[in-house]
Amino acid sequence: MNMTVFNVAFAVSAAVLAVYGAAYLFAVPAWRRAGPWVLGAAWLLQTAFLALRWKESGHVPLSNQFESMVAMIWGLVGLGLWFRRRENQDWLVPAVAALGVAGLGVCALLDTAMAPLVPALQSNWLLLHVAVIMLGYSALALSFIASAIILAGFGGRRQPDIALALDRFNERSMGLGYMLLTAGIVLGAVWANEAWGSYWSWDPKETWSLITWFVYTAAVHLRRTHRWQGRRMAWLAVAGFVFVLFTYFGVNYLMSGLHSYAK
Amino acid sequence: MSKDIKGSAGQPGPGWGAFLASPKLLYWLLPALIVMSVAGTLVPQGEARDAYAGRFGVWAGLLLGLRVDDIYHSWPFTALLALLALNLGLCTWRRRAGFNRRRDVLTTHVGVLVTLAGGVATAVLGQRGSMPFHVGELRDRVESAAGAFTLPFSVRLERFEVERHDADRHHLTVIHRKDGWAETVDAQPGVPRPLHEGTASLVVVDYYPDFAMDEKGPSTRSQSPNNPALRVEVSDGQGKEKHWVFARFAGFHANPNSRYELTYELAPGRIKQFRSDIEVLDGGWVAGRASVSVNTPFRWKGWAFYQSGYDPDNPDYSNLLVSRDPGVPLVYAGFLLLCVGVAWTYVRGGRQSQGGAP
Structure with a gap:
């Protein structure tokens, strides 16, 4: 269950790039308006993943490289959305999504096993x-x-x-x-x-x-x-x-x- | 050190004083500190001189001469930190009038200076060492690299315990001498394990964590795995065989005429916590009792006791780190000022970007 949520979060983060790619390829700039919402959904899924892992492991999910890196991506996406809204920086959405996808990809290569502290x-x-x-x-x-x-x-x-x-x-x-x-x-x-x-x-x-x-x-x-x-x-x-x-x-x-x- | 406070009262003039108070010096000091800090993480610190000769060959003499083996306590590094403190102090003092408008920067600078002052207090006044104990031992002497010292009270280790997340696991490798097949099973006492597709089975009859033989027969001296031994029964179509296996003495007590050869490996459970129960004897009587574990130190009359070591081969041994550090309050005060100052600067920058005063 835990890793399924992670994989879905990864896929939704990648979908942000697909949205921007499609908007560019098909010359429909309006599609880009969906980008922040899809990235917001990816962030909520990352939040759910961290919360589930916290519940399952019994400790805060910051105890190894995998957990801390997912937390870092979660922070990156969250701060990116916050700055985008606060300072009206629309370019942040695809940029943060790209780095987030790369980061989650690296996470998937790390040891994902839960272990006691x-x-x-x-x-x-x-x-x-x-x-x-x-x-x-x-x-x-x-x-x-x-x-x-x-x-x-x-x-x-x-x-x-x-x-x-x-x-x-x-x-x-x-x-x-x-x-x-x-x-x-x-x-x-x-x-x-x-x-x-x-x-x-x-x-x-x-x-x-x-x-x-x-x-x-x-x-x-x-x-x-x-x-x-x-x-x-x-x-x-x-x-x-x-x-x-x-x-x-x-x-x-x-x-x-x-x-x-x-x- | 910010430009927008330059030009106010106390502006630096020409000369050495101005250079010592200037950001220019900071831009020399920071790279120098970075280079030396990196060197300290690349060259092992605090090892014996021979180890450097083996590792760095002809360069060892140069490294030792430059004190790179203990770089963070060497005079060049200490001098750089002292210069940094001087630079920061002079910069803050000479621009003090301008800091009326930049109290955030002033707070940050004072925070760094107070932290460094706390570091000096730690280095000069702090005492630190280790107390190696065996259960039951009473000690007041603390071993330290700077020389042993004596506490004004005594400490006795009453009990030491290694708590584990899960039980020990017994890995048994069974070899059929005639047919040649071999299989490794994770065995638990009393739980039968099938072998070789069910043609044979194995069960651990008895487990002795600390095996000993006395007049009454086999027994265990303690529950600590000092000499783990298993009494194992292997069954197949030809009958049952009983074996003794010892984790630390492979082949000991093995019967060369038996059908099976067994080897035993003990995988201890994952460690959850180390806990030392101690009592403090002050003025001739027991003045206090405490349990010391990792992240839970015990403090007594300005001294702090930390769980710092154990010996997997000796369950009665525990090492406590003992420390008395008068610099800590200063360091914490510096930390607080530093955090407040940096946060203040950030919030102030945000207000300015939203149209506040520049």
Whole structure:
């Protein structure tokens, strides 16, 4: 039942791309109006999947790479829909759907088995720390999407309004991601002090989270002090997201440490 | 450090002071900290010198000379953090008048500074070590890399328990010596298992987690799997055979004339929790009792006890980590200020984008 809902959520997310593809191929722009609704349905299915998994496993579905990544996609789609509505950014729907489908595809390759929690994860801090970090990664993924679109040449000098809107969106999503990343690292440190007796142990996951935080700290300051924006800021956001990906995937698979159970 | 507060009272002038307070220095410090932090995750930390020689060959001397083996406690890394604190402190101080309009940024900067100050307090005043216990042992001495120290009270480990999510599983491999077939079954005491398409069967008659032989016969010393042994009965058309199998001593007590050869592997159940029940003896009498488990430390007179280790081969052994860290309140205060400041900045940015004051 659990994985069936996941597969349906995956299919509905892919249907968003089909809607936009059909609107383009058959030259019926009005069909695109269905896109946000279909993506909303995909998000509700992802929500149902996470809720079912929580109920079946008896613990918050954030205990391994598969569960946390589904949660990250859920956050990405949710924030994408929120930003689209709040800031009127329609391009977000197909872009978020594309990244969401790719992400769910990667999830399907991971170990989907449910397992009881290891002692280190049996804490309410699991929900607080991992959920906030994953939501932060979702927001930084939105910043990455906006940056990729800027670097692909959309909103150049001929379209200053679009360029400004994309850059503004990049700033807002990066700001949200930076705020959540900061809070997530802090929550992790407080949990570490409760579980291991030290708020900072220079474990590879901790260290790479701090490195990622340094990169985005530099980005936030460069925007303010040197007015970095547009393509320059987009390159920095892409670089920052590479650090996010390494912290999330690379550290889990290439390094061992106190977070080794996160695979 | 934001540009919109530049030009206010306390604006940096030329010279070293201005450089030390400037974002330019920050843009040198952050990449340097990133490079050193990455190096610390690529080079194993805190290993013996010989291990580096084996791993890095001729480069080992250079790595050790640069203290890359303990990079986060090396003087270059400490100096970078100190410079970061100085940069942030001077930047905040010199632009203090402008911060009246950017209290969010001020809060963030002060948060980082207070966190770093807490880190210094931890490094200078904190004490941390481990207390290896056997059940029944009374200790007040804490082992530490910086030298052992003594607690102002004693702690006794009354009981140590490893809780498991599921029962141990007994994997038995049965080989028919004459016909050559082999089969592995997951056996449970008292539950018959068919073998070789039902032509034979197997049942575990007795399970001894910690096998011992005394004058009364076979027995178990404890319920911990120190010396797991099974008494197994194999039946087929030719009759029944009884076998002793030992997980740690394959082939021990095997009968070469029997029709079957058995090997036994014990797969312990998945660990749910480690729990140490301790009592604190203060001033000559029992002052308190507590159960310490992972994520549930015990605190007594400023000291905190954490469940940190066990020995799968010794069920009576438990290792507790002991810590006293006066830096924690400062660090937490810094964390709070940092989070509030960053969130404030984000909310303020949102208001501006909706048409508020720039």
